[in-house]
Amino acid sequence: MKALEGVRVLDMTHVQSGPTCTQLLAWFGADVIKVERPGSGDATRGQLRDIPDVDSLYFTMLNHNKRSITLNTKAEKGKEIFIKLIESCDVLAENFAPGALDRMGFSWERIQEINPRIIYASVKGFGPGPYQDCKVYENVAQCTGGEASTTGFDDGPPTVTGAQIADSGTGLNMALGIVTALFQRETTGRGQRVECAMQDGVLNLCRVKLRDQQRLAHGPLTEYPQYPHGKFGEATPRAGNASGGGQPGWVVKCKGWDTDPDSYIYVIAQAASFDQLARIIGHEDWLEDPEWNTPKARLPKLDQMFDEIEKWTMTRTKFEIMEILNPLNVPCGPVLSMKELAEEPSLRETGTVVEVDHPTRGKYLTVGNPIKLSDSATTVTRSPLLGEHTDEILREILGLGDDQIESVRNEGAV
Ligand SMILES: CC(C)(COP(=O)(O)OP(=O)(O)OC[C@H]1O[C@@H](n2cnc3c(N)ncnc32)[C@H](O)[C@@H]1OP(=O)(O)O)[C@@H](O)C(=O)NCCC(=O)NCCS
Numbered sequence: 417m418k419a420l421e422g423v424r425v426l427d428m429t430h431v432q433s434g435p436t437c438t439q440l441l442a443w444f445g446a447d448v449i450k451v452e453r454p455g456s457g458d459a460t461r462g463q464l465r466d467i468p469d470v471d472s473l474y475f476t477m478l479n480h481n482k483r484s485i486t487l488n489t490k491a492e493k494g495k496e497i498f499i500k501l502i503e504s505c506d507v508l509a510e511n512f513a514p515g516a517l518d519r520m521g522f523s524w525e526r527i528q529e530i531n532p533r534i535i536y537a538s539v540k541g542f543g544p545g546p547y548q549d550c551k552v553y554e555n556v557a558q559c560t561g562g563e564a565s566t567t568g569f570d571d572g573p574p575t576v577t578g579a580q581i582a583d584s585g586t587g588l589n590m591a592l593g594i595v596t597a598l599f600q601r602e603t604t605g606r607g608q609r610v611e612c613a614m615q616d617g618v619l620n621l622c623r624v625k626l627r628d629q630q631r632l633a634h635g636p637l638t639e640y641p642q643y644p645h646g647k648f649g650e651a652t653p654r655a656g657n658a659s660g661g662g663q664p665g666w667v668v669k670c671k672g673w674d675t676d677p678d679s680y681i682y683v684i685a686q687a688a689s690f691d692q693l694a695r696i697i698g699h700e701d702w703l704e705d706p707e708w709n710t711p712k713a714r715l716p717k718l719d720q721m722f723d724e725i726e727k728w729t730m731t732r733t734k735f736e737i738m739e740i741l742n743p744l745n746v747p748c749g750p751v752l753s754m755k756e757l758a759e760e761p762s763l764r765e766t767g768t769v770v771e772v773d774h775p776t777r778g779k780y781l782t783v784g785n786p787i788k789l790s791d792s793a794t795t796v797t798r799s800p801l802l803g804e805h806t807d808e809i810l811r812e813i814l815g816l817g818d819d820q821i822e823s824v825r826n827e828g829a830v
Contacts (some may be wrong), residue, residue: 418445561618600772
């Protein structure tokens with residue numbers, strides 16, 4: 417038995433943020449019914465296509481383990497079917513533009529009226545406030561949630577990150593909100609509204625930068641590369657590759673860096689294992705030198721320290737350094753390329769990277785469930801074709817016969 421077996425999700429999500437959430441719920445065993453517009457479906461089916469007329473990897477990698485029904489929720493007959501689906505589902509998840517579901521005639525009040533036990537979860541770009549009506553994509557939320565102003569180098573522009581912290585990050589938040597609401601329903605018997613704003617999700621992940629904003633009032637941020645020679649302004653500056661925690665860290669070059677753009681390693685020069693690090697890089701002299709042998713003495717010259725570390729790391733590959741530094745308790749991490757991650761056998765074994773077979777695409781790789789439950793293992797199955805399960809769902813959940821299905825199809829509702 418899977419953890420969420422018996423939970424049925426009416427999945428009105430599209431693009432990335434919402435689908436990440438419902439894909440997780442499906443991996444935990446929920447029956448996720450993806451409602452898509454007849455004809456086109458989720459726009460991502462056709463976006464960034466690598467093979468003509470085949471669902472894109474963008475779509476397939478976000479919609480595993482779901483069923484797909486096409487339904488025009490703006491047509492009268494489509495609305496009737498939609499109401500029946502709301503009646504029979506535990507969760508309604510959506511991430512349309514603000515107000516889109518209300519415009520279809522389905523406000524939270526109306527949804528509750530149809531099914532008081534339903535959990536209605538939505539992702540929007542912003543919570544209530546000046547921007548509440550705006551449409552939002554990943555990088556808009558990264559910029560408005562504090563990520564961009566704090567990422568990049570001091571002398572460069574604000575920089576977005578390739579990790580989809582706003583979309584996939586907010587999807588994670590919504591999944592947690594939904595299972596929490598399902599848990600509370602066990603006691604109250606009532607559903608509730610779950611709202612997740614992408615700006616909030618990004619700011620939550622930038623928590624340490626708001627910490628630093630407040631520390632600024634009490635003096636310079638000594639672990640930032642701007643210290644002691646650069647200038648601090650009024651807001652948390654961009655910190656390059658400096659560590660967000662209390663231990664100094666930086667990305668340094670490794671052997672092969674001149675030809676391989678990913679020949680780098682992150683090294684953390686934590687106080688607890690500084691002696692071992694100094695010895696291995698050939699700086700035994702630092703151990704007795706008051707200019708170097710305390711964290712406080714090193715702080716104003718972290719750039720110099722990492723230059724010295726780099727002289728040593730440039731003589732070894734990133735994997736050799738991993739082998740040498742870890743037994744010395746020096747935390748470090750090679751910069752792994754997507755190619756290296758795709759080929760890493762241990763990630764295949766744990767199901768974090770999975771090969772999936774698709775009827776029109778063939779085999780492709782995806783990221784599996786990053787959350788492992790000992791009593792509810794995840795099996796990743798391919799994403800549905802557009803409307804693949806329309807008849808099945810109309811038969812099974814609405815109890816329609818062949819003639820009735822034919823009739824709603826002729827009306828253009830599905
Ligand atoms: C992502 C986003 C910018 C996309 O905007 P968009 O492509 O213009 O899509 P919308 O959400 O506005 O939906 C377009 C229309 O399709 C309609 N539609 C969607 N599914 C439908 C269906 N099954 N039947 C009938 N109409 C449907 C919607 O009702 C909407 O109509 P309206 O404009 O008349 O209200 C927007 O949905 C958004 O801001 N979402 C919230 C934030 C978010 O999740 N962003 C991250 C995406 S990864």
